Amino acid sequence: MTEKWWKNAVIYQIYPKSFADSNQDGIGDLEGIIEKLPYLKKLGVDALWISPVYLSPQVDNGYDITDYRKIDPIFGDNETMYRLIAKAHSVGIKIIMDFVANHTSDQALWFKESRKSKENFFSDFYIWKDALPDGSAPNNWGSNFGGSAWTWDDMRQQYYLHYYAKEQPDLNWENPRVRQYIYDMMRFWKAKGVDGWRMDVITSISKDLDFPNNPQSYSTSNQQNGPRMHEFIHEMHKEVLAPFGMMSVGESPASTSKDAPLLVDPQREELDMIFTFEHMHVDRKKNDINGRWALQKMDLVELKRILSNWQVDLEGKGWNALYFENHDRARVISRFGNDTNYRYSCATAFATILHGMKGTPFIYQGEEIGMTNPKFELSDYVDIELKGNYEEVVKKNKTLSEEEFLKAVHKVSRDNARTPMQWSSGPHAGFSTVKPWFKVNPNYKKINVETDLSSNQSIFNYYQKLIQLRHNEQLLLDGNYTLLLEKDPNLFLYKRESQQSAWYVLANLSDTPQEMPEIIQKEKAESQFVIKNNPNRTNLKDALAPYEAFIVSI
Numbered sequence: 001m002t003e004k005w006w007k008n009a010v011i012y013q014i015y016p017k018s019f020a021d022s023n024q025d026g027i028g029d030l031e032g033i034i035e036k037l038p039y040l041k042k043l044g045v046d047a048l049w050i051s052p053v054y055l056s057p058q059v060d061n062g063y064d065i066t067d068y069r070k071i072d073p074i075f076g077d078n079e080t081m082y083r084l085i086a087k088a089h090s091v092g093i094k095i096i097m098d099f100v101a102n103h104t105s106d107q108a109l110w111f112k113e114s115r116k117s118k119e120n121f122f123s124d125f126y127i128w129k130d131a132l133p134d135g136s137a138p139n140n141w142g143s144n145f146g147g148s149a150w151t152w153d154d155m156r157q158q159y160y161l162h163y164y165a166k167e168q169p170d171l172n173w174e175n176p177r178v179r180q181y182i183y184d185m186m187r188f189w190k191a192k193g194v195d196g197w198r199m200d201v202i203t204s205i206s207k208d209l210d211f212p213n214n215p216q217s218y219s220t221s222n223q224q225n226g227p228r229m230h231e232f233i234h235e236m237h238k239e240v241l242a243p244f245g246m247m248s249v250g251e252s253p254a255s256t257s258k259d260a261p262l263l264v265d266p267q268r269e270e271l272d273m274i275f276t277f278e279h280m281h282v283d284r285k286k287n288d289i290n291g292r293w294a295l296q297k298m299d300l301v302e303l304k305r306i307l308s309n310w311q312v313d314l315e316g317k318g319w320n321a322l323y324f325e326n327h328d329r330a331r332v333i334s335r336f337g338n339d340t341n342y343r344y345s346c347a348t349a350f351a352t353i354l355h356g357m358k359g360t361p362f363i364y365q366g367e368e369i370g371m372t373n374p375k376f377e378l379s380d381y382v383d384i385e386l387k388g389n390y391e392e393v394v395k396k397n398k399t400l401s402e403e404e405f406l407k408a409v410h411k412v413s414r415d416n417a418r419t420p421m422q423w424s425s426g427p428h429a430g431f432s433t434v435k436p437w438f439k440v441n442p443n444y445k446k447i448n449v450e451t452d453l454s455s456n457q458s459i460f461n462y463y464q465k466l467i468q469l470r471h472n473e474q475l476l477l478d479g480n481y482t483l484l485l486e487k488d489p490n491l492f493l494y495k496r497e498s499q500q501s502a503w504y505v506l507a508n509l510s511d512t513p514q515e516m517p518e519i520i521q522k523e524k525a526e527s528q529f530v531i532k533n534n535p536n537r538t539n540l541k542d543a544l545a546p547y548e549a550f551i552v553s554i
């Protein structure tokens with residue numbers, strides 16, 4: 001039986017390029033992570049999910065891998081990675097690596113060989129198709145980064161499939177050799193001590209081999225939950241995850257709480273957890289031609305409905321992965337909240353709601369000090385998705401003006417989370433002594449680790465306390481969940497309850513004071529605050545301040 005250590009763990013995601021630069025080349029690295037282990041230990045997290053550090057041309061910041069067994073020199077070398085694993089383990093922190101096996105880099109040996117002919121060992125490692133009689137691509141599938149998902153290869157005289165950049169060809173999981181090579185790579189890292197995997201777009205690995213056109217040209221609607229997906233994941237579970245007791249959390253963009261158990265019900269032997277995207281779309285217009293750039297006001301009622309469905313529908317059928325931020329998501333306080341007037345309250349309110357739920361919380365670097373989205377000029381951004389989508393949406397289709405696009409970028413682009421970590425108010429925010437690979441958020445003089453730690457309103461300290469609660473409180477682990485006030489557009493209130501105890505978790509997620517809900521007002525005077533972000537809160541009667549949050553034991 002696998003040990004389910006991750007059930008009362010809190011996992012911290014590191015985006016290495018932007019975390020800490022130890023060798024002063026402007027790029028974060030593994031030695032930088034080693035140096036910050038005491039910081040992470042102090043925060044109290046149990047495991048680190050480290051975004052890709054393998055050899056890569058960095059077209060998509062490492063999500064384009066040339067060699068799964070080699071560390072990219074910009075981050076260090078294999079010995080440093082092994083040392084990082086050992087050092088982390090020595091202080092009780094586990095290591096989760098990023099498993100990017102839907103695609104490789106076009107610089108991978110497998111792809112270089114595959115291109116050469118239709119009859120070599122690697123020919124079927126990728127998805128190749130002939131051109132249509134008029135020379136055009138095999139179908140109208142689109143790439144996530146804009147344009148067609150097919151690129152013509154002169155050498156092989158065929159098209160190859162790529163759901164992301166043309167430099168990220170999709171692997172052919174139908175080929176048993178591909179799968180065995182991947183399982184071997186996983187065994188390699190297990191032998192080095194790695195404890196688990198975050199699985200990049202794992203729900204895209206199986207393709208519809210009839211290659212039907214999408215209803216809308218260049219859309220990506222074909223990409224999820226292909227016919228053999230469950231079979232492949234189950235095989236991987238049998239081959240690697242179960243025998244070596246490795247934790248798994250899969251990225252699953254299209255999952256809803258209803259179908260999630262097909263991936264995470266332990267009896268199906270597939271994955272331990274998945275990251276849904278459902279709750280990340282509550283500020284996006286549905287079915288809009290401009291996709292992620294079509295913004296609307298965040299709908300709190302919808303956010304509550306989705307998160308609560310996941311709580312309820314997975315009860316007894318699977319375990320939730322809880323998150324608001326990662327390297328693909330903007331800063332939650334800038335996106336769903338207020339990052340100026342109420343930064344402390346807002347950051348801690350969203351944290352309270354997330355960490356009070358059932359599941360494993362994931363913290364993204366900088367979230368624990370309330371880092372915010374920068375508002376850069378368009379030319380300052382570097383992300384391939386942003387640039388590709390700009391070409392598509394603004395330049396080619398002209399469905400958004402440049403101003404509208406930039407406005408959306410300021411809210412939701414992936415680069416919002418990728419600015420260098422703000423360690424201090426010193427040069428380059430203490431991230432590096434030289435100019436970093438990507439601009440530092442100009443607010444670093446005010447928002448940084450040093451300042452936060454010495455403040456009497458420290459977001460870090462609040463997270464530290466939440467993490468301790470996750471470790472010590474049985475109720476957080478297994479208490480059941482009930483949403484209350486489901487239609488209230490400002491308050492998020494739910495109850496966690498077991499035979500022994502009951503807690504209310506409450507946050508005012510608005511800019512205005514809100515009356516204390518009656519259900520709380522009726523509670524006993526001796527109710528105890530488990531945690532609160534308003535030091536003046538001493539009763540269960542007074543109105544809630546903007547972004548005030550607490551957990552109270554009744």
Ligand code: NOJ
Binds near residue numbers: 164328
């Ligand atoms: C999801 C990753 O999180 C994202 O950063 C990446 O661009 C794509 N998958 C492609 O690997």
